[in-house]
Amino acid sequence: MTTTIALITGANKGIGLATARQLGARGMTVLVGARDAARGREAERTLRDGGADARFVPLDVTDEASVAAAAKLVEHEYGHLDVLVNNAGIVRADGAGLPSATTLATLREVYETNVFGVVAVTNALLPLLRKAPAARIVNVSSEVGSIAVMTEPQGALFALTSVPYPSSKAALNMITAMYAKELRDTPIKVNAANPGYCATDLNHHSGFRTPEEGAEVSVHLATLPADGPSGLLWGFQMDAGGGYGVLPW
Numbered sequence: 001m002t003t004t005i006a007l008i009t010g011a012n013k014g015i016g017l018a019t020a021r022q023l024g025a026r027g028m029t030v031l032v033g034a035r036d037a038a039r040g041r042e043a044e045r046t047l048r049d050g051g052a053d054a055r056f057v058p059l060d061v062t063d064e065a066s067v068a069a070a071a072k073l074v075e076h077e078y079g080h081l082d083v084l085v086n087n088a089g090i091v092r093a094d095g096a097g098l099p100s101a102t103t104l105a106t107l108r109e110v111y112e113t114n115v116f117g118v119v120a121v122t123n124a125l126l127p128l129l130r131k132a133p134a135a136r137i138v139n140v141s142s143e144v145g146s147i148a149v150m151t152e153p154q155g156a157l158f159a160l161t162s163v164p165y166p167s168s169k170a171a172l173n174m175i176t177a178m179y180a181k182e183l184r185d186t187p188i189k190v191n192a193a194n195p196g197y198c199a200t201d202l203n204h205h206s207g208f209r210t211p212e213e214g215a216e217v218s219v220h221l222a223t224l225p226a227d228g229p230s231g232l233l234w235g236f237q238m239d240a241g242g243g244y245g246v247l248p249w
Contacts, residue, residue: 010088018215024052061117145169180231196236
């Protein structure tokens with residue numbers, strides 16, 4: 001029997017670690033992508049102690065050499081990849097977070113991880129995803145990347161005006177749609193996940209959902225059946241009163 005292999009970037013904490021734990025509980029071998037070796041190994045130990053088949057993979061999504069080395073490791077050790085969860089992400093803002101206060105340095109820093117890193121990792125691992133029977137790519141996005149949601153005057157997020165993080169997730173949504181188009185005639189499905197406002201280091205643990213609840217969204221998209229959708233932003237629907245479903249781009 002071929003082992004199902006899942007790689008999660010930024011898997012040493014928060015939603016990424018919860019995603020690894022849940023996929024591991026489903027019997028997958030989970031590759032813990034993390035740029036900090038100590039934290040990555042600690043996450044590996046935690047997952048193994050919980051019964052998961054886990055392995056730390058050094059991976060800094062902003063470093064092309066690191067991405068290439070991770071892809072080479074996966075190819076050498078496993079020969080294919082069934083699930084890629086592009087979970088790594090950062091939040092930055094300048095001053096009060098107004099567009100007019102945004103610096104290019106901050107914008108570049110956010111895009112390096114949230115946008116460029118996703119493309120680099122996906123492209124490096126796509127040959128291995130093509131070798132799987134029916135691979136799944138999950139890009140962890142956000143409802144703040146939905147232009148429709150962010151510009152709805154009566155919506156919960158209308159007051160948010162920051163440029164770096166929301167625009168990076170809007171770009172990620174487009175990236176998701178384009179990969180889904182390229183791979184539409186293959187068994188590979190590509191979707192964007194909206195975990196909702198989860199309590200993680202990203203927001204100083206101010207979210208009202210747990211990392212485990214956020215991970216449910218990624219796990220659902222990572223385990224879609226053959227007749228499942230591709231090219232969607234799917235997950236927690238804040239403005240719809242909760243629950244899961246398709247969000248507008």
